[in-house]
Amino acid sequence: MRVVNDSEGNPLAVGDEGNGRGLVIWLTGLSGAGKSTIAQALIAQLRARGRRNVELLDGDAVRTNLSKGLGFSKEDRDTNIMRIGFVCELLSRNGVIAIAAAISPYREVRDRLRLRIPDFVEVHVSAPIATLVDRDVKGLYKKALAGEIDHFTGISDPYEEPLAAEVVLQTGGETVERSVGKLLRALELLGYIPARASAISAEEEDRVVEQLRLSGRAQETIALPHPAPPENHAKSPSGLIPAHGGELITRVLGGRERDSAIDDLERYPSLEISPRQWADLELIATGAYSPLRGFMNEREYRSVITDGRLANGLAWTIPILLLVDGDAAAEAKQSERVVLRDRDGRNLAFLHVEDMYRIDREVLAQKVWGTTDANHPGVALLQEEGTIALAGPIEAIRLETSSLFPGYRQTPAETREVFRDRGWRTVAAFQTRNPVHRAHEYIQKVALELVDGLLLHPLVGYTKKDDVPAEVRMECYDVLLNNYYPKERVLLSVLPAAMRYAGPKEAIHHAIIRQNYGCTHFIVGRDHAGVGSYYGTYDAQRIFDEYTREELAITPLRFENSFHCTKCESMASEKTCPHGPEHRVLLSGTAVRERLRSRAEIPREFSRPEVVRVLQHHYAMEQSPEAA
Numbered sequence: 001m002r003v004v005n006d007s008e009g010n011p012l013a014v015g016d017e018g019n020g021r022g023l024v025i026w027l028t029g030l031s032g033a034g035k036s037t038i039a040q041a042l043i044a045q046l047r048a049r050g051r052r053n054v055e056l057l058d059g060d061a062v063r064t065n066l067s068k069g070l071g072f073s074k075e076d077r078d079t080n081i082m083r084i085g086f087v088c089e090l091l092s093r094n095g096v097i098a099i100a101a102a103i104s105p106y107r108e109v110r111d112r113l114r115l116r117i118p119d120f121v122e123v124h125v126s127a128p129i130a131t132l133v134d135r136d137v138k139g140l141y142k143k144a145l146a147g148e149i150d151h152f153t154g155i156s157d158p159y160e161e162p163l164a165a166e167v168v169l170q171t172g173g174e175t176v177e178r179s180v181g182k183l184l185r186a187l188e189l190l191g192y193i194p195a196r197a198s199a200i201s202a203e204e205e206d207r208v209v210e211q212l213r214l215s216g217r218a219q220e221t222i223a224l225p226h227p228a229p230p231e232n233h234a235k236s237p238s239g240l241i242p243a244h245g246g247e248l249i250t251r252v253l254g255g256r257e258r259d260s261a262i263d264d265l266e267r268y269p270s271l272e273i274s275p276r277q278w279a280d281l282e283l284i285a286t287g288a289y290s291p292l293r294g295f296m297n298e299r300e301y302r303s304v305i306t307d308g309r310l311a312n313g314l315a316w317t318i319p320i321l322l323l324v325d326g327d328a329a330a331e332a333k334q335s336e337r338v339v340l341r342d343r344d345g346r347n348l349a350f351l352h353v354e355d356m357y358r359i360d361r362e363v364l365a366q367k368v369w370g371t372t373d374a375n376h377p378g379v380a381l382l383q384e385e386g387t388i389a390l391a392g393p394i395e396a397i398r399l400e401t402s403s404l405f406p407g408y409r410q411t412p413a414e415t416r417e418v419f420r421d422r423g424w425r426t427v428a429a430f431q432t433r434n435p436v437h438r439a440h441e442y443i444q445k446v447a448l449e450l451v452d453g454l455l456l457h458p459l460v461g462y463t464k465k466d467d468v469p470a471e472v473r474m475e476c477y478d479v480l481l482n483n484y485y486p487k488e489r490v491l492l493s494v495l496p497a498a499m500r501y502a503g504p505k506e507a508i509h510h511a512i513i514r515q516n517y518g519c520t521h522f523i524v525g526r527d528h529a530g531v532g533s534y535y536g537t538y539d540a541q542r543i544f545d546e547y548t549r550e551e552l553a554i555t556p557l558r559f560e561n562s563f564h565c566t567k568c569e570s571m572a573s574e575k576t577c578p579h580g581p582e583h584r585v586l587l588s589g590t591a592v593r594e595r596l597r598s599r600a601e602i603p604r605e606f607s608r609p610e611v612v613r614v615l616q617h618h619y620a621m622e623q624s625p626e627a628a
């Protein structure tokens, strides 16, 4: 190895050792903001540090070579960017640092590239318009401002700023050296280049770190702690666990406020929302989604999909969005408030429209469900929604809960009241969308050996067609609790939420909701909220390791699949039983359904006879409704 010194006298390794990881550095910003200048200075610095394999794709050069003939319509601009991105991707895959300097005005296409390219660093090169006008020797900005140039980005054409770029450089107020210094520091923190003695001030370092956090990549950086989220672990006065974020939110109007809201209804445009959207709204209104007060704005949305956290650092994995189509968005645009209603007009709420943005379904699907496969039931549902998100706080005016399960529809405030009355300090929640057989009964009872109470919390919103309907499941739970559980230690209540089948991300989501209902522990089995073979068996348990107690206060209780073992003569699991699978009483879901339909025997070691009778009746009805 040949050792040479760089311009500042630091020893450098030259040769293969100088070729580190490939990546794409994407400089976006208005014309004249300094993208090319910074790119050139960055290349010089990287070369001085021994990185020989650096390549620049400059917007202007690309237009004359790679994209000749393309114009300045949105379509042509997007094509140009996708071409640059494609070349950058090829280069970075081969260990090259590919730097693109292109205006790239549209957020959606930049986000597409981010999704495609594993190592992508977006740099927003920003300067005030006044500075750009001053710098512009050709006088193009003045002409554009005078209306003489069409499609001039930032003046007569839109420029959509990045919302969560890894690096933001304010070139109006700092030298090229400082800008490049900050950019290099971000690359060091992300582990792309070896760290050096810092060339930037402590204040600048703070800003670089803060921006990386906003971009959702703090996780990858070397020793960057998350900001301390709001007091999430403090003891609440009642002795119960506090809501997520510390305060149980209610967004339901009462009394005079409600009366005057009803008088106001006519003044605002109204929008019918689907039962699944209403389910989210109800969960916001009752505080099950604390600390949310409404549907997520773009910043919150980005933070959730990239970082698995709200912008304040609290755990949150499922974006809560009100997705509508273009017509509805156009109507909402005309008013600062929209009345949301269900199909029958029984449920009403105000949405205070504070943000409106377009989402990319593929990005959303990939980030939350880990797949864009349309056969995934959660991803399939996305296709039924619009692509424009309306965001802002909501206020429920009328919340008429369904006539189904009237005695079992407690809000978080109400379940907390029950826990308080019964003196429960520790409560384990059990999420289910299935009938409870012996295996789950066993898990619940093992948990109940350790905590004061059990919240059996079946989800009764949307589920897949082949899941057992909620009414039938409720009957199963009733007979089971009446015959086999100590009544005073169990609360059966329904969760009016829709299933998303998002596996690990939904496990965290379900846990957060249960904390808001007052639970201290959350039972997580294998493949929680999973479907098909999209998620690994233990993914939904492992994801809890990614969060600190400050970020998520509820404690997961991780369980193995359990079964009746004929040798042990009891319920057991891999953790407690040494005997082979031939001694286990196990039936697949399909086998259970077949036996129920044909009224074949289901062993009592697998399911309680009372539960089997309810299910047999359901399947008989399903086959011939008139016979039953």
Ligand SMILES: [Zn+2]
Binding pocket: 565, 566, 567, 568, 569, 572, 577, 578, 579, 583
């Ligand atoms: Zn055994």
